[in-house]
Amino acid sequence: MASDLAAFRRMERYLRGAAAQADFLLDLSNVVRATELGGAGERSLERLRLVLAALREWTGDREVTVHAIADDSLMRPDRDRDFPDPAEGALLRAWRDRGLIAAIAKADPDLLDHAKVLGTRVISADLFRGHRGEHPWIQGDREHFLEPLRGPDGSVRLVPRDMRVFADREVSRERERDGLKARNLLDFRGRPRSEVLERSWRCPRTPCNPSPALRSGKVVCRVHGTLLTDLGPRRPRLQLKILVDGVCRAWENLTEDDGREFTLGRAHLARIEERHLSDDRRGRVSRQHLVLLSSRGSLKVLDTSSAHSRIRTLRPGQEPTPWVPLPRPDQPAGGAGTGSRGPGGVRPEGAGPERRLRGFGPDDEIELVPGVVLRRSGQRWPGERDEGVRAKPPRRPRGGDELTSLG
Secondary structure, three states, X not given: OOOOXXXXXXXXXXXXXXXXXXXXXXXXXXXXXXXXXXXXXXXXXXXXXXXXXXXXXXXXXXXXXXXXXXXHHHHOHHHHHHOOOOHHHHHHHHHHHOOOOEEEOOHHHHHHHHHHHHOOOXXXXXXXXXXXXXXXXXXXXXXXXXXXXXXXXOOEEEEEOOOOOOOHHXXXXXXXXXXXXXXXXXXXXXXXXXXXXXXXXXXXXXXXXXXXXXXOOEEEEOOOOOEOEEEEEOOOEEEEXXXXXXXXXXXXXXXXXXXXXXXXXXXXXXXXXXXXXXXXXXXXXXXXXXXXXXXXXXXXXEEOOOOOOEEEEXXXXXXXOXXXXXXOOOOEOOOOOOOOOOOOEEOOOOOOOOEEOEEOOOOEEEEEEOOEEEEEOOOOOOOOOOOOOOOOOOOOOOOOOOOOOOO
């Protein structure tokens, strides 16, 4: 089926290769793949034409311009068959080569960076849930995003979008899904490939904690591309996020061993740079600040610090609950500070008198010291310990427990 390529080429007048020169930012892959906007095929430049017409209508400006950013995958010649006319894919690559549009591995980070720095509105149907950790300004935003919607008559209009507020665990889970998609670890229904994710893997390149990916049906190391060795079932993990002044600066993973206690303290902040966490605040975190107990898929906590930490619950669309103190070792079961949601007495092996531990749920946050907060991540398959923000090994006190130690 031949497309009206002449009409598509006329769209070039509205394209700008530099974000600072454009009136709007456009999520090109999102628009071209939006079958609900009309046009035939899985991909279609007709949808871009409709969105640009809607933008001219919305602004009243016949010469309005956009900086369009696409994922590299939109440019692949072997996917030209997804367009009504393969020449549309070739035209996109020509625009890229001429600098009229940008194509990078993942468009979302650049789109959001430009929107943050320049204050330019973004045209997209994406809620960008997985990027709200790096871009907390998206939460509840009603000014910077326009969504294309198709009307009954087949025309497309743009409407300002309420980006809503998502719980921290939802943001973590969506970010994890983005990572799984990039590693080809989502099946055709968009479900995580548990047959890979629930196994442990070893890379022949050492030292390497592999991040498994699927390529041509084989499990390989995403970094080295080498085949991985299956080491058997992977022990379930919980991930904890350490936030400083509202921004995640580190995380820790712990294994879900029923009845296993872990200690979290100052040593786990060692990888956070001084520009993010002053030595004064770091020093106020005790060496053995919290005791965490994994029990039957849940997490419980006891405050063993000198700072007297506290906990509260955050739920989307609701006001945070009041801060309440965490239970302490010198408070027997039923003592003050346990809160009405206390999980009951827990007597770990060799622990002495019965203690009351507080449940640490997915919607809870613990303030270690002012401005330093611990939350649970929504990730189901947290990465290996040396990934991401772990820039250097932590300094640990003599005899201090590793959170992920096997014990």
